[in-house]
Amino acid sequence: MTTITLVQGDITWQSVDAVVNAANSSLLGGGGVDGAIHRRGGPAILAECRRLRASRYGKGLATGRAVATTAGELDARWVIHTVGPVWQGPGSDPALLASCYRESLRVADELGARTVAFPAISTGVFRWPVEEAARIAVETVRDAETAVEEVTFVLFDERAYKAFAEHVG
Ligand code: AR6
Numbered sequence: 001m002t003t004i005t006l007v008q009g010d011i012t013w014q015s016v017d018a019v020v021n022a023a024n025s026s027l028l029g030g031g032g033v034d035g036a037i038h039r040r041g042g043p044a045i046l047a048e049c050r051r052l053r054a055s056r057y058g059k060g061l062a063t064g065r066a067v068a069t070t071a072g073e074l075d076a077r078w079v080i081h082t083v084g085p086v087w088q089g090p091g092s093d094p095a096l097l098a099s100c101y102r103e104s105l106r107v108a109d110e111l112g113a114r115t116v117a118f119p120a121i122s123t124g125v126f127r128w129p130v131e132e133a134a135r136i137a138v139e140t141v142r143d144a145e146t147a148v149e150e151v152t153f154v155l156f157d158e159r160a161y162k163a164f165a166e167h168v169g
Contacts, residue, residue, distance in 0.1 A: 133152030
């Protein structure tokens, strides 16, 4: 059983095996949580992302997929980068958002990570309504077959925290 914990705050301060990044397909950084992770984690993360782009991920990382790099100077061993879907309005397919959580946990299992921190993927620049994103995130993690022992959702603001709390009993 995976324990689900909620924290309100900045994910870059978490002490965990793996921190998940809400990246974009370029893997070369951006704003939001992506910018914060690269800023605090330092240049080693970007250097490894560039190597991934130069090798297996020449076209970038597809939406719903995940890949790991070093965590640089973060208090973690790995950053798992995943690309959430952009909200396209009502009727947007939640499958790709669920895939981000599932694939990130699959990568965590490959690495042997036991504690993983997630942000609320797609709920910032990618505009996914946080109430729906929270339900998808919690249900997907709860249903996942994984050896990860603790998943911490790190929610940046109170609205996101409350949305996740609705689904974590
Ligand atoms: N710790 C935890 N959560 C955070 C932090 C932080 N330090 N900073 C922001 N959030 P976003 P997306 C929350 O925009 O919607 C980037 O440019 C934020 O309040 O970071 O998946 C990427 O490069 C929101 O709830 O990610 C992509 O281009 C959540 O993290 C694009 O944004 C996700 O917001 C990805 O967009």
